[in-house]
Amino acid sequence: MSLFERALNDELENFARAGIRISIIGDSSKLPKSLQDLIDKGVQTTKQNSRLHLVVAVNYSGQHDVVQACQTIAQKVKDGIIETKDINSFLIEQELQTNCIDFPCPDLLIRTSGELRLSNFLLWQLAYAELFFSHSHWPDFGEAEFLEALCSFQQRQRRYGRQSS
Incomplete structure (x- = not known):
């Protein structure tokens, strides 16, 4: 993880200057706090950039991604925000972690x-x-x-x- 942190720290200014946007998918909560803080800084610093979108998968699971999307949708049904007939592929895609990407x-x-x-x-x-x-x-x-x-x-x-x- 120290290599990841060092590389991100070294390249963050270059990413910002080059118009590269950084997004993270997965569960970064298990990473060292210093790396979590640097990732947050990188995401915030580059969020308006649009030349290239770098998506980094950290502790990512495709199965968990689908499960958490289903859980979120189930909670919306339970809360009366949507009805079961509203559930479709588009709605599921909106709840996946790749919803931060223009072309997921x-x-x-x-x-x-x-x-x-x-x-x-x-x-x-x-x-x-x-x-x-x-x-x-x-x-x-x-x-x-x-x-x-x-x-x-x-x-x-x-x-x-x-x-x-």
């Missing part, structure tokens, strides 16, 4: 290190994402691998659940 459902997920699984990451949001698996580990994943992923993505026929004709 990625078109492409690049999974590094040779793993062939989602690992409890953005389970709802990845429903129609294209998946690309690379044997490169994250620090070694470079421009060549990124271009390979993009070329693979460009060759796909996106059907969003529809059958091909």
